[in-house]
Amino acid sequence: MLDLSQIFVIATPFNFLIMLLGVFGGLVVGAMPGLTSTMAVALLVPITFGMDVNQGLVMLVAVYIGSISGGLVSAALLNIPGTPSSVATTFDAYPMAKRGEAGKALGYAVFASFLGGLISFFALALLAPILGSFALKFGPFEYFALVVFTLSCIISISDKSLTKGLIAATVGMLMAMVGLSETDSVSRLTFGISELQAGFSVMPVLIGMYAVSQILTDVEQIKKPFKIIDVNFTMREFLRVAREFRHSVKNVLRSALIGIGVGILPGIGPGLSNIVAYSQAKAAADDPDSFGTGNPEGIIASETANNAATGGALIPLLTLGIPGDATTMMMLGAFMIHGVQPGPLLLRDHSELLLVILGSYFISNIFMMLLQVYFIRVLIRALMIPRYILYPVILGLCVIGCYALNSSMSDVWVFFATGLLGYVFKRTGFPLLPLVLGLILGGMAENHLRVSIVMGHGNLSGYLDRPIALGFFAAAALSVVYALWCKRKAARAAKQCVLAQPEEAL
Amino acid sequence: MRKVFVAVLLAILTATALPVFAADYPDKAIQVVVPWKPGGGSDISARIIGDHMKNLLPEPLVVSNIDGAAGLNGAYQVNRARADCYTVLWEHPGNLAVAPMVTKAKFSWEDFEPVAITAMGSTALIVRADSPYKTAADAFADIKAHPGQVRWALALNAVSHFTFLNISHSVGKLNVMYIPANGDKGRIVSLLGGNSDISTVGFASVKPYLESGDLRVLAMVNSERSPFAPDIPTLKEQGVDASYDFLYSVFAPKGTPQKNIEVLTTAFRKAVADPSTREALKEQSLVPYYRTPEETRKIWAKEAALYKELAKENGLLK
Numbered sequence: 001m002l003d004l005s006q007i008f009v010i011a012t013p014f015n016f017l018i019m020l021l022g023v024f025g026g027l028v029v030g031a032m033p034g035l036t037s038t039m040a041v042a043l044l045v046p047i048t049f050g051m052d053v054n055q056g057l058v059m060l061v062a063v064y065i066g067s068i069s070g071g072l073v074s075a076a077l078l079n080i081p082g083t084p085s086s087v088a089t090t091f092d093a094y095p096m097a098k099r100g101e102a103g104k105a106l107g108y109a110v111f112a113s114f115l116g117g118l119i120s121f122f123a124l125a126l127l128a129p130i131l132g133s134f135a136l137k138f139g140p141f142e143y144f145a146l147v148v149f150t151l152s153c154i155i156s157i158s159d160k161s162l163t164k165g166l167i168a169a170t171v172g173m174l175m176a177m178v179g180l181s182e183t184d185s186v187s188r189l190t191f192g193i194s195e196l197q198a199g200f201s202v203m204p205v206l207i208g209m210y211a212v213s214q215i216l217t218d219v220e221q222i223k224k225p226f227k228i229i230d231v232n233f234t235m236r237e238f239l240r241v242a243r244e245f246r247h248s249v250k251n252v253l254r255s256a257l258i259g260i261g262v263g264i265l266p267g268i269g270p271g272l273s274n275i276v277a278y279s280q281a282k283a284a285a286d287d288p289d290s291f292g293t294g295n296p297e298g299i300i301a302s303e304t305a306n307n308a309a310t311g312g313a314l315i316p317l318l319t320l321g322i323p324g325d326a327t328t329m330m331m332l333g334a335f336m337i338h339g340v341q342p343g344p345l346l347l348r349d350h351s352e353l354l355l356v357i358l359g360s361y362f363i364s365n366i367f368m369m370l371l372q373v374y375f376i377r378v379l380i381r382a383l384m385i386p387r388y389i390l391y392p393v394i395l396g397l398c399v400i401g402c403y404a405l406n407s408s409m410s411d412v413w414v415f416f417a418t419g420l421l422g423y424v425f426k427r428t429g430f431p432l433l434p435l436v437l438g439l440i441l442g443g444m445a446e447n448h449l450r451v452s453i454v455m456g457h458g459n460l461s462g463y464l465d466r467p468i469a470l471g472f473f474a475a476a477a478l479s480v481v482y483a484l485w486c487k488r489k490a491a492r493a494a495k496q497c498v499l500a501q502p503e504e505a506l
Numbered sequence: 507m508r509k510v511f512v513a514v515l516l517a518i519l520t521a522t523a524l525p526v527f528a529a530d531y532p533d534k535a536i537q538v539v540v541p542w543k544p545g546g547g548s549d550i551s552a553r554i555i556g557d558h559m560k561n562l563l564p565e566p567l568v569v570s571n572i573d574g575a576a577g578l579n580g581a582y583q584v585n586r587a588r589a590d591c592y593t594v595l596w597e598h599p600g601n602l603a604v605a606p607m608v609t610k611a612k613f614s615w616e617d618f619e620p621v622a623i624t625a626m627g628s629t630a631l632i633v634r635a636d637s638p639y640k641t642a643a644d645a646f647a648d649i650k651a652h653p654g655q656v657r658w659a660l661a662l663n664a665v666s667h668f669t670f671l672n673i674s675h676s677v678g679k680l681n682v683m684y685i686p687a688n689g690d691k692g693r694i695v696s697l698l699g700g701n702s703d704i705s706t707v708g709f710a711s712v713k714p715y716l717e718s719g720d721l722r723v724l725a726m727v728n729s730e731r732s733p734f735a736p737d738i739p740t741l742k743e744q745g746v747d748a749s750y751d752f753l754y755s756v757f758a759p760k761g762t763p764q765k766n767i768e769v770l771t772t773a774f775r776k777a778v779a780d781p782s783t784r785e786a787l788k789e790q791s792l793v794p795y796y797r798t799p800e801e802t803r804k805i806w807a808k809e810a811a812l813y814k815e816l817a818k819e820n821g822l823l824k
Contacts, residue, residue: 139701180609183686184662185576187609194582194612198574266695320698321714322691329543336550339789344718407570408579451686455657455701 010359019062023367026066033074034398036083037067038326045334053338058360065364072109080211084271085306088278092298103233107241108299110372116304117365119256120311132319140451145472147445152476153279154434156483164430172438182447195410204402204415212419226383233376259305263312266322277305531766532565540596541580543573551754552596558783562773576605589759591766600665603810608663618757620802622774626795627752628709628732630723642725646677653681659693659702669706671816672748710791734791
């Protein structure tokens with residue numbers, strides 16, 4: 001079907017140069033807290049206007065890969081996920097970095113990103129047309145069921161108090177209801193404030209919750225420098241970390257498949273893949289209690305999945321012309337400006353462009369890893385900047401990022417307000433993730449549920465002949481029961497043998 | 507120091523008070539607010555035309571996407587902006603004439619000054635390739651034979667909803683099952699995935715799916731045949747008196763000096779007449795279509811009256 005020899009058309013020195021620059025630019029923007037992959041693509045797209053189609057596509061793919069991977073940096077080092085796609089990375093990478101092993105945490109994350117990208121490359125190259133049609137099997141019924149399943153992950157992730165996790169999720173879902181409803185544009189819960197018509201965007205809430213609350217928490221020890229053991233993180237140490245992955249083959253494969261699968265579904269994209277992969281890795285692990293304390297498996301699951309999702313998100317874009325997330329939506333616009341209409345005809349009429357995209361996807365992933373390995377040392381140095389200088393800079397970047405998202409000041413106020421809320425949450429022991437998840441999923445859940453009820457002639461019976469949806473419901477129920485059972489077992493074990501070694505939770 | 511301050515203050519006051527100074531318009535970049543995400547028809551048309559105005563005005567047009575609240579977010583920002591024609595809105599009647607009405611916003615399209623209409627998009631009535639309907643009449647007959655059974659994908663309270671209501675009005679009360687689906691892509695996916703049976707979408711978005719044989723056009727919804735689909739008859743030709751022309755229009759805040767509007771609309775007229783702009787628009791299946799501010803106001807008034815009528819008839823005005 002594809003003539004692979006054509007892949008060499010992209011192997012020109014100039015193309016390599018723009019790929020390198022694209023990945024580098026993406027990494028820099030993605031690594032800055034508050035600035036996202038969507039912004040990186042938006043900033044760098046105009047540069048491609050002067051190029052021909054091939055070079056433009058190469059650059060776009062490179063920027064996309066670079067910026068998604070850059071997100072791991074601020075997640076690992078500062079506990080501030082720059083995008084929803086690196087939320088789960090904070091769970092284990094930050095505790096590890098806090099122990100002083102910042103280089104090692106980044107090493108795990110970088111290599112996992114690379115593997116995720118690689119596996120996803122093969123899915124993109126070999127299975128794109130088949131997987132593309134799979135995305136169409138997802139109607140409102142399946143989406144709603146998938147959302148329910150993802151929400152059930154909250155239970156297995158929230159370790160301390162289930163009640164608090166559920167309260168936070170409910171607050172998030174309530175926030176998702178503010179503004180014009182997605183289904184019929186009826187305005188709700190705006191209290192007459194015009195700015196609330198648009199509702200809460202995910203990015204300002206996410207960045208506010210994590211960045212402001214983290215900075216406020218750290219203010220108490222602002223004079224103390226970061227603890228760093230491995231200042232000189234060399235290539236050799238990176239290879240040692242990479243060799244560790246032989247113990248995690250199953251985790252990598254599972255997370256990559258989850259990433260690709262979730263990434264394919266338009267509208268959900270890489271944002272959720274990391275959370276689903278993390279919760280599944282935790283459920284499958286021998287030592288679920290060590291997750292959240294700096295377990296490399298947690299980093300691997302999250303970063304493999306979010307990079308695998310990039311290839312997944314490109315599949316519906318290239319085969320159906322449907323963007324999977326905000327960033328690929330931006331790419332769709334850029335493709336069209338270059339006169340390329342992604343969609344069912346791309347493979348038939350422009351198979352050479354698909355090869356260009358595939359080739360640059362593959363090479364960009366390699367560049368991403370190499371650049372990151374050398375980046376790590378620079379980044380660790382950046383951590384040595386005193387916090388009282390670093391944090392105002394980060395806060396400034398976050399404000400710029402929130403404003404630039406929609407050129408609107410109200411997003412900046414949302415950022416500060418949710419930041420304070422996040423701080424209150426942290427101080428009172430409420431988890432932040434369920435709120436963010438509730439906000440991301442709430443609107444989607446409501447819209448798809450309403451549409452599915454309409455399609456079922458006013459009731460839920462439509463779900464009965466939707467096997468995929470029923471499968472997700474069953475999986476959701478099982479994961480809730482399993483998580484609760486594990487928690488009870490762990491609690492009982494702790495009670496029974498106080499002195500004994502920590503018992504294996506299944 | 508104080509003298510300088512007073513002088514500056516006076517200069518500012520006279521500059522804002524005397525329209526004579528507006529002759530220098532534009533002396534800074536003009537912000538074009540597209541109230542949708544980048545990559546859609548509105549965004550692309552704004553970028554193409556804005557790009558081709560580089561040589562017609564001393565300052566550039568900068569497109570900024572202010573998305574959200576069914577396009578009202580961007581409209582609100584322009585509504586509040588200083589009335590000097592440095593912030594303008596890129597909108598189409600199906601949205602700005604409809605959304606403020608059904609959401610009870612504090613402003614309507616009449617709270618803006620029309621600058622120009624620049625381009626026209628086409629809308630198509632589409633079904634899946636394997637649909638039993640061969641003509642629009644087949645579809646309407648089937649809908650009437652099976653009330654409430656045929657699934658029509660549309661965005662509730664938005665332009666595709668009103669396009670349906672308009673069609674329904676002229677063929678006589680069509681009772682369909684509404685399948686809420688937002689945006690052209692959303693409705694195309696809904697059709698492809700078998701979650702709906704019929705819909706209206708922008709012709710530019712649906713074109714690749716027609717060529718690939720996944721979808722089929724029953725009729726065009728425009729008032730006249732599109733130059734991009736000269737073989738496809740319009741609904742009007744098939745005896746249904748309903749049409750919708752997707753008119754990309756430019757609006758300035760209310761109270762903008764006519765002089766500035768004059769400068770901007772002249773630049774739009776020249777840009778749209780330029781063969782290279784026409785070529786670029788053609789690539790995106792857009793028809794160059796310039797109208798003066800006065801013509802724009804008349805066209806919009808007519809459209810808005812129709813929507814109001816339809817909304818009243820269907821109980822959408824609460």
